[in-house]
Amino acid sequence: MRFVFISLILVSASLGSISTAAADPYVGFGVGTASYKADLTASSGNEIDDDGTGTKLYGGYAFNKYFAAEASVYNFAEASVGAVETSPGGSVVSGSVSMKGVGAYVVGMYPVTKDVNLMAKLGVLNWDADLRVGDTTRTNDGTDMAYALAASYAFTKELLVAAEWESFNSDNPELSMLSLGFKFIFK
Numbered sequence: 001m002r003f004v005f006i007s008l009i010l011v012s013a014s015l016g017s018i019s020t021a022a023a024d025p026y027v028g029f030g031v032g033t034a035s036y037k038a039d040l041t042a043s044s045g046n047e048i049d050d051d052g053t054g055t056k057l058y059g060g061y062a063f064n065k066y067f068a069a070e071a072s073v074y075n076f077a078e079a080s081v082g083a084v085e086t087s088p089g090g091s092v093v094s095g096s097v098s099m100k101g102v103g104a105y106v107v108g109m110y111p112v113t114k115d116v117n118l119m120a121k122l123g124v125l126n127w128d129a130d131l132r133v134g135d136t137t138r139t140n141d142g143t144d145m146a147y148a149l150a151a152s153y154a155f156t157k158e159l160l161v162a163a164e165w166e167s168f169n170s171d172n173p174e175l176s177m178l179s180l181g182f183k184f185i186f187k
Contacts, residue, residue, distance in 0.1 A: 025186045026068075027059045030164060032179030034076040036097050052077040052098070054177045060107065062185075068107040070121065075100050076175065097173050101127035103146055114154070121148040125168045127175075144169040158185050 034054030054077060060070030078098040105123030112118055125146040131138045150164035160183040167176040 023064065024062045025059070026062065026183055027057075027186075028160075028162065028181055028183035029058070030056045030162065030179035030181030032164075032177055032181075034099075034175060034177045036076075036099075037174040050097075054179065056177075056179065056181075060105075062107075062109070065111055066109055068109065070105045070107050070123075072103040072105070073101075074103065074125075074127075074177075076177070096132045097129060099127055099129040099170075099173060099175060101125045101168070105146070105148070117152045117154070117160075119148075119150040119152070119164075121146075121150070121166075123147070125170070127168070127170055129170070129173055131173070140171075140173075142170060144171075152183060158187055159183075160185070 032054055033051050035051050037049050054074065056072050056074045058070055058072040060068050062068040076099040078096050103123055103125040105121040108120045110118045123146050124143055126141075126143045128141040129139065131140060146166065146168045148164055148166040150162055152160045152162040154160045161180070162183050163178075163180050165176070165178050168174075
């Protein structure tokens, strides 16, 4: 995983030498649905397949109109179910999963029109998750590949609305997020 992270940094650094004609820093936020699939058998439970509200803050630097580097901070909130069976025919307790993470991405952009932009992201996510069944809480963490597809529409040169689907290769919980938010470009 370190190889992937170092490779992303080197690719990002090399993109800076391509062109600085449209080089702009940006910040943004997104709110959406984080879809969890968690295996709670280690905590004497079954599985959770549920949604929670996810939020993210991000910032980046567009080297030109085709390439950018981006960092994100995520709070995937909590998805919970009121009844998780601890074993077949066993007791029923509540269960939940919550997750937070920090991501780094290389972003490829394709300007369809002056106002519409399509994007693809590839990067890594460092995450921490809390898995709870009844009174038992277990934690899990990792650093895994992340990728995304997005589209944005520019209201002005500085203010854009962006829709994004992100998927993270985390093993437990499995997670994807669909979000809508705003992006501000410093011109």
